[in-house]
Amino acid sequence: MKIQSVRGMNDVLPVDAAAWQHVYAVAAQVFAAYGYGELRLPVVERTELFKRAVGEVTDVVEKEMYSFEDRGGENLSLRPELTAGVVRAGIEHGLLFNQQQRVWCTGPVFRYERPQAGRYRQFHQLDVEAFGIPTPDVDVEIIAIAAQLWRRLGMSGFTLELNSLGTPASRAVHRAALVEYLSLHEAALDDDSKRRLGTNPLRVLDSKVPATQAIVANAPQLLDHLDAVSLAHFAAVRQGLDDLGIPYVINPRLVRGLDYYTHTVFEWTTTQLGAQSAVCAGGRYDGLVQQLGGPQTTGIGFGLGIERLIALMALQNVPVADNRPHIYFCRFGAAAERDAMKLAEQLRIDMPQLRLVLNAGGGGLKSQLKRADASGARYALILGDEETAARCVQVKSLRGEGEPNQCPWSELAAQLSARLAL
């Protein structure tokens, strides 16, 4: 049997890693710009944590978790999302007691699903969470962080979909009305919707089946059941987004898949990724911390799918920080090869930003220059017996920037600094 990666768990190869590094670099910068601190968490948690946080009857918990018993008999799971672990850590270290916390987190998450475009069994999320701030201004802040990220990455074409689930109480009232209405029409519903009626009736509102859509058109609307507090909160969020000039569309059928959401929910969607439209999604979860055994404190945050983001960046030809070498150093002849190694090392000391590849493994000048070209380097340095006798190096542009010149060793760092603006 040929050994290969586990289904749905992909390798990121060096050619693609530049985009990942770029995303992480820009994201860290953005989060810092809003005063969010990084939290680094284990990939494995007790299964119970996710059952309680995400919800016992959700698909994620029922059929998508990688769960196992360790050698001590503990039931553990690979995390299917980041928020539960963030809350657990916050409670465990006393970060959520009567205080505000702004944190972010990243890493792999795991869901046992059939892979398809933009969907993997191991994928990566960026998570941003704010705790202990019940007011709608932080809802706006969280959404603005994503908008700022798109801006700094140079991305466009997102739709911000927005909805409010209200308080648990108003949500329960609506749910009861909805179930009552749908039950009257149950015979006409498609099979999936009949099933959802018992599990997650809000989902029926989102059905793609035409016959079901016709029934849903007259169903009780969630927004009609919001209480005064919920309506005021929602209005303030919309006002804040308007003030910042962040466009959005109200989607009354937007329901997040996980149980813990209250009030604001949102998704940044795109039409450019096939069947997977959500790139970034989140909302407020004011009951979650207490539900997990912590103090009564509020929370709001989002999860962003890095694979989807990077796929979209590729589609939009978003420029990525260049990590190709500046210099490829060709060398041949016994004495010259030793001198070149010393020069290369000194250049890296003199120019900390320099990316220099020193030819290794021998080869003629022709083949070394081919490697130089293929490496993407802007300049080749050439050191052979002639140069080493004259204590100089040939500096040759590989990108049509003038004729080669012979540069004395003593002036090499200065010349390269000037040429590369390093």
Added chain:
RNA sequence: GUGGGCGUAGCUCAGUUGGUUAGAGCUCCGGAUUGUGAUUCCGGAGGUCGUGGGUUCGAGUCCCAUCGUCCACCCCA
């Protein structure tokens, strides 16, 4: 879990109604005045045709199974 498409060289693919030693482009390596790339020309390396059975004188091609992969549903980032 359900449905459909596809598995031939490192990559992208061709391969006729079944018929000799399975091809192309790209990549890689070497050469075209000794030490000058990316263009051009010449040459070379690289494949148990996913795997296992079956039909046949003969299977990359037909049949069955299996694995993998892609896309969609469910659900989600």
